[in-house]
Amino acid sequence: xxxxxxxxxxxxxxxxxxxxxxxxxxxxxxxxxxxxDVDVIDVLEHPALAENEKILATPTLVKRLPEPVRKIxxxxxxxxxxxxxxxxxxxEKGKRA
Amino acid sequence: MHLPQELPKLATGIIGFDQIANGxxxxxxxxxxxxxxxxxxxxxxxxxxxxxxRDFGENGVFVTFEESPGDLMQNVRSFGWDLEGLLAEKKIxxxxxxxxxxxxxxxxxxxxxxxxxxxxxxxxxxxxxxRVILDAIGALFPQFTDANVVRxxxxxxxxxxxxxxxxxxxxMERTDEEGGVGRWGVEEFVADNVILLRNRLExxxxxxxxxxxxxxxxxxHKGEYPFSIDTEDGVTIxxxxxxxxxxxxSVIRVSSGVAELDKMCGGGMxxxxxxxxxxxxxxxxxxxxxxxxxxxxxxxxxxxxFGAEESREQLxxxxxSWGVDFEQAERDGLLRIVCRYxxxxxxxxxxxxxxxxxxxxAPKRVAVDSMSAFERVSTPKSFREFVIALTSTxxxxxxxxxxxxxxxxxxxxxxxxxxxxxxxxxxxxxxxYVELHGEMRRGLTVLKMRGTFHDKGIRxxxxxxxxxxxxxPFRGVHGILTGTPxxxxxxxxxxxxxxxxSSGPPERDGSPPDGRA
Numbered sequence: 001x002x003x004x005x006x007x008x009x010x011x012x013x014x015x016x017x018x019x020x021x022x023x024x025x026x027x028x029x030x031x032x033x034x035x036x037d038v039d040v041i042d043v044l045e046h047p048a049l050a051e052n053e054k055i056l057a058t059p060t061l062v063k064r065l066p067e068p069v070r071k072i073x074x075x076x077x078x079x080x081x082x083x084x085x086x087x088x089x090x091x092e093k094g095k096r097a
Numbered sequence: 098m099h100l101p102q103e104l105p106k107l108a109t110g111i112i113g114f115d116q117i118a119n120g121x122x123x124x125x126x127x128x129x130x131x132x133x134x135x136x137x138x139x140x141x142x143x144x145x146x147x148x149x150x151r152d153f154g155e156n157g158v159f160v161t162f163e164e165s166p167g168d169l170m171q172n173v174r175s176f177g178w179d180l181e182g183l184l185a186e187k188k189i190x191x192x193x194x195x196x197x198x199x200x201x202x203x204x205x206x207x208x209x210x211x212x213x214x215x216x217x218x219x220x221x222x223x224x225x226x227x228r229v230i231l232d233a234i235g236a237l238f239p240q241f242t243d244a245n246v247v248r249x250x251x252x253x254x255x256x257x258x259x260x261x262x263x264x265x266x267x268x269m270e271r272t273d274e275e276g277g278v279g280r281w282g283v284e285e286f287v288a289d290n291v292i293l294l295r296n297r298l299e300x301x302x303x304x305x306x307x308x309x310x311x312x313x314x315x316x317x318h319k320g321e322y323p324f325s326i327d328t329e330d331g332v333t334i335x336x337x338x339x340x341x342x343x344x345x346x347s348v349i350r351v352s353s354g355v356a357e358l359d360k361m362c363g364g365g366m367x368x369x370x371x372x373x374x375x376x377x378x379x380x381x382x383x384x385x386x387x388x389x390x391x392x393x394x395x396x397x398x399x400x401x402x403f404g405a406e407e408s409r410e411q412l413x414x415x416x417x418s419w420g421v422d423f424e425q426a427e428r429d430g431l432l433r434i435v436c437r438y439x440x441x442x443x444x445x446x447x448x449x450x451x452x453x454x455x456x457x458x459a460p461k462r463v464a465v466d467s468m469s470a471f472e473r474v475s476t477p478k479s480f481r482e483f484v485i486a487l488t489s490t491x492x493x494x495x496x497x498x499x500x501x502x503x504x505x506x507x508x509x510x511x512x513x514x515x516x517x518x519x520x521x522x523x524x525x526x527x528x529x530y531v532e533l534h535g536e537m538r539r540g541l542t543v544l545k546m547r548g549t550f551h552d553k554g555i556r557x558x559x560x561x562x563x564x565x566x567x568x569x570p571f572r573g574v575h576g577i578l579t580g581t582p583x584x585x586x587x588x589x590x591x592x593x594x595x596x597x598x599s600s601g602p603p604e605r606d607g608s609p610p611d612g613r614a
Contacts, residue, residue: 009212011209011211011212011215012211014211016207016208016209019206020206023206043211043212043215043216044215047215047216047218047219048219050212050215050216051192051193051216051219054193054194054195054197055212055213055216056194056210056212056213056237056240057208057209057210057211057212057213057241058208058209058210058211058212059208060208060212061205069200070200070201070202070203071200071201071202071203072202072203072204072205073202073203073204073205073208073241074204074205074206074207074208075205075206075207075208076205076206077205077206077207078204078205078206079205081203081204081205081206082203082205084203085203085205
């Protein structure tokens with residue numbers, strides 16, 4: 001299984017930010033079994049990075065690898081959508097089958 | 098007039114706009130610039146940014162939601178605007194909020210647009226910006242599933258920008274020229290100040306107008322003002338009602354080029370006056386222009402002639418036939434002939450070009466032959482605006498202007514040009530055909546001349562190879578101007594007596610000349 005490179009953009013220490021971090025951690029622990037790198041970027045501290053990646057909304061989770069690059073916005077509380085965005089949905093179904 | 102507690106304004110630097118906006122847009126606030134596709138929103142917004150850097154030393158940030166920054170900068174390069182250069186010099190900063198093509202965004206829980214606000218704030222800080230434009234914010238909505246969130250967040254961004262003390266121009270596309278200000282209900286968050294741009298099709302001509310709908314807590318001129326977009330100055334607004342009547346009035350007289358006419362006018366035309374020569378085809382209007390130009394040349398003054406009906410060659414040849422050498426005058430730098438057919442562009446563009454020609458050549462006299470030719474390519478309203486603006490330009494420079502007007506009727510009658518511009522001009526000279534005793538004669542009258550006594554008679558005039566000559570008044574003829582003259586000769590009895598005399602009638606003093614050589 002390929003390693004996931006993920007980046008989570010947040011804006012300051014808000015409830016949205018904290019919830020996104022917690023939700024991401026839970027998903028990664030459950031689904032990616034250590035095969036992942038996550039950077040957490042605070043847009044307020046690193047606006048240039050947000051500029052490069054054209055981030056508008058926060059929280060935004062960017063799946064940088066594996067391709068295709070995909071953005072998942074929101075506090076990641078909708079687990080189904082997050083898995084869909086990470087292309088893990090099929091995997092999960094495969095597992096169940 | 099003192100206006101208490103008016104909010105401070107920020108001069109935009111867009112030509113003409115600050116006049117109609119009584120100084121500019123409300124400082125430190127957001128102003129919505131709404132218009133249909135192609136109405137000039139982005140150009141005007143970028144001009145606001147550029148003028149800030151160039152004219153006021155105020156840096157700016159542009160946030161683009163629809164067109165990529167590269168495309169935008171490329172598009173305005175034809176105006177000679179070097180945004181890349183300003184970007185490199187850190188005079189402006191760009192925030193690219195355009196959607197990434199082909200990229201899908203999945204929403205998995207609540208979010209806000211804090212990142213966008215943070216990026217805009219970063220841009221403002223990085224260049225010390227005072228001006229911000231948010232271009233095509235409507236394009237933000239389709240990127241997010243929840244329009245309410247976008248609206249709420251835009252509201253927050255507007256509030257954030259206000260805290261930072263920057264003056265913001267927000268552009269937004271609207272679907273119709275009339276009706277709602279914009280789509281998506283954006284007017285709710287920048288409702289304080291709204292400017293509308295329109296690009297209407299009127300009589301097969303595009304006519305651009307700008308209207309300040311409202312400025313909260315600040316004054317502005319009301320109604321629509323025409324504007325033009327061209328590669329030299331970008332957006333130029335023609336601030337009609339804001340044109341100030343503050344030109345000086347001169348008592349210096351200049352010659353019309355026709356000595357007898359000068360005499361009729363009490364010694365010549367005032368130097369800073371506008372003369373309208375009105376008459377049917379063939380009455381000698383273009384000849385009047387030639388003589389007027391000749392008078393300037395002989396006085397060693399520059400004249401600028403705008404031809405709207407005839408080519409330079411035709412004008413030159415005609416003038417030569419009356420003994421005026423236009424070619425020599427052009428070589429001597431005393432004359433410039435500019436021929437443009439009215440159909441080639443809109444009136445606003447004509448006006449702009451003519452203003453530039455006048456400023457560049459700095460003439461003492463301007464002639465437009467004929468003004469009525471411009472009438473046929475426009476609506477009465479825009480024609481009137483055109484004449485007012487051109488007149489005001491000429492008067493401001495304290496130079497003389499002569500316009501010709503072709504009337505449609507051979508004898509008598511009035512035209513739209515006359516009714517529209519007669520109040521604006523200082524002197525009106527009518528040239529009319531007069532049917533008299535079975536012959537077509539020509540009559541001239543000074544209908545009006547401001548600020549001086551003038552001969553009020555209707556004089557007969559002749560045209561020969563040395564020009565136009567004014568002779569004796571028509572006596573005993575009424576109704577020449579209406580086109581249906583009636584005759585009440587004092588010497589009617591004499592005439593009748595002559596008619597029935599058996600021998601041929603001898604010429605008598607006082608009878609009108611018969612025009613035969």
